[in-house]
Amino acid sequence: MERPSLLTGANGSGKTTFVDALLTLIVPEKRYRFYNQSSGSEKKGDRTEESYVLGGYSTTHSDNGQSSRTLYLRENKEVAYSILLAHFSNEADQFVTLFQVRWFSGSEMRRVFAIAHKPLHIEDDFRPFDTSGTWRRRIDQQYNKGSRKQVEWFDAASRYAQRMVEVLGMQSMQALSLFNQTMGIKVLGELNEFIRTNMLEPRNMEQEFQELKKHLSTLIDAQRNIEKSEEQIRLLQPLKKHYLTFREQSGLAQQARTEIDTSKIWLKYTKYHLLDSYVRQQEEELRSLRRKDEEARMELQNLREEERTTLNQLEQNKAGQRLQQLEKDRELLHQQVKEAEKASERFSEWCDLLRLDENKPADEASYMRIKREADRTEKRLATEIRNNEEDAYSAQDQLKKATEEKQKIETELNILLNSKNNIPSHLINLRRDLCAELKLEDHELPFAGELVQVRGDQLDWQPAMEKLLNPWLFDY
Template structure:
């Protein structure tokens, strides 16, 4: 755990509240400055207690006076304005924030590069803290400012930092140590302690100026200029440039003149407006009178427009009252009808009673009993027959007989479940039967198509599908020409007899082109019109063959697919077909995998 060590070079002074001591002036004054791992102040917490009074910090060269001054400067000013070690008269960039955080204290020579590099007291695993407590002794309030630094990479880059402000006194030993190894744990502890965390200088500077009552950045700039000042050449120039706000007299005079001209123009506009108002007064009065008449007209018009609504409302009230009277009369009639029905029912019951009394005096009662006994006997026999039938079905189904109402309900549930299972099985069987019927229908259709295709192949020399041949016959008949004048490309070419082994490969490569219809140029317009004028239901590719085509011969190289093909000499589109094959069948044939690999 770190300990707090006072700076030994601090000259003793009177305590702030000692008897007879001068009172501390108003405003915020430095109460205590603390540093941890700042420059050569390593590991131990160093405290510089001022307690609001003036103090003198002395010591030899290199004892850390400028280090504490730079700590105070870092605490108050942005990084872009700080010139470190300026109080000791050092050159620019002799020290920087990285050197203070890592604790550079000497240099060592690198033999490999014949250069020097600084040696630090600390690495990336430590953190540095600067803390200052400012107190207004008149009001008894405190402001704490602190900054925490750490270096993610000890070899390159500037340190990371965050800023802390609080409205109560804080110390490094209490609030900034013993938090673990993660800097985020320190952030969370400070937030729980009601401190405010800032990630950049602008919000921190705003809180700093608001807390210390600093009206502008000029005061901090003046502090930066005077904190390490050694001599003043001209006091007037120093006060004018450093302490007084800049004032542009010419701009202010121009502003006054422009304001006077604006006031003059405004006065002229007011005078002109008054004259216009005086001239337009009668017109305004006439307009007001006209507006009043128009408002009266609008009022009368609105009243006239409302008259239908008024009468409709009055009629609605009358009809509502009449409806209420009619509903009351209806209720009275309904009640009267109900009483009449009740009286009628009472009279009927009285008549029935009298009839029963009359029947009771004779043998009518015995006759009714005989009829009832006969009916009940027939119902008993029917129920026994149904029970016997039910027991027979239970026995066939392998179920126990019914002995009481509970067993009857159990058998009913079992029968319901069995019916459900049978219905499901019947449904599945019907679905399977439908599926098989569909498959049978599809197989029948496919068999018919295959039979027609076989018959077509037996009746022709080529392997052109029958549906394309039928389409060609229809097309030729519509155009009025012979089907032979519209050949398919596959009918005009074939694999040489001595190259029959390559027939399958050639057919797979050229199948799409072989099924293409060749149309002479003279008939192309009629063919195109017939094809485009109807839905064919299949894919038909056809090409226009010019009447005159330059002579083209197929190569005789048997290693090429072209050399394995031959075209009918009597075909009218031989040269056009040869030219097409030169681009479509220009493949090298490999007889085995070794040839294919080469």
């Protein structure tokens, strides 16, 4: 309310009943609510929900004063009921209606709590009232149609109170207790104690402090672990560098091995391809020669038949001797022609194999040109073969050097991993050999650098000390 209100009236006019009705709507749970607070402590507790529903208005005493009886306006519980309703609104035209309904089912009181998000009125929305629940179904049919529910029903006072706190925008349930205390307050007493008891939420400060202390301890442990991890990472940095170098050299060695394997495979593939091509050519040439041989056999057979016929004729002819001589000369020339043709065919095949522009000489001049070109091709192929052999030898030499470098780095890395100082590996190996000859242990013949130690809090000066004392750190 924007302005304070004053409630006045004669005794018995209903001021306390009105205040208790409003208190019942706002503070529904009995443990937080006290009726008739303004009447003094001697009368607190003489009014209850049941007496209000039945309409108790007075108390009569017996003649001897030993017994009393409460007078009710509605003594029949079967028809007695009570409807409490209050409507609230704000400047944004938001409406909230709180209402509670009480009636009797036999001797037991029944209660229904509800919150409506629109204005309701007892005469318009609750009449006629009956104890069978028709009034509730009528409100549901009128205001709870579809998915939007304008009336919320509650059977428990605690759920109704929690929802009312949310709808009215209160901070917490403590506000209901404060409202109950201020409704009938007469004497405030100690202000601090009143605020602490009724206006402040109870908090377990000791438990919260212990939780904060536990979280702080957890954070400190986490910080220590982080610092420890950072120091471990810093100490492992040199090892990481050696590992990266080793991995790089291993990669180079693997690459060299791969290139060598590839070159071997390519060499074998090229050799196989050339041999396969040459074999195919020879097979084709063999088939051609077989066909020619067959044709030559047929022709030879025919010639032999003619020869027999001619010999018979020549024997009968006086000029037969001369013809026989000519025949022998012809056969010799024919044999030379065949050899020349075969040589020409082989010469053409060689030209094709060497990929020469001319492969069939027409005369002696063209033959000489082809021969000179063949000589140049022979020199070029010899140069390429020599270069390939040199490249193969260079690749093998690089592989050998890479393997030796890898073994050297691995040995150096193993020595550094097993050593607690930065003394070079060749000096450590030299001492080991010397101790073996003298039949001594390594620690019996220490280097001067192994006897020098920097305090744990001054480790940053260790590299500078080693550089300064380097000339005699390797002495025994």
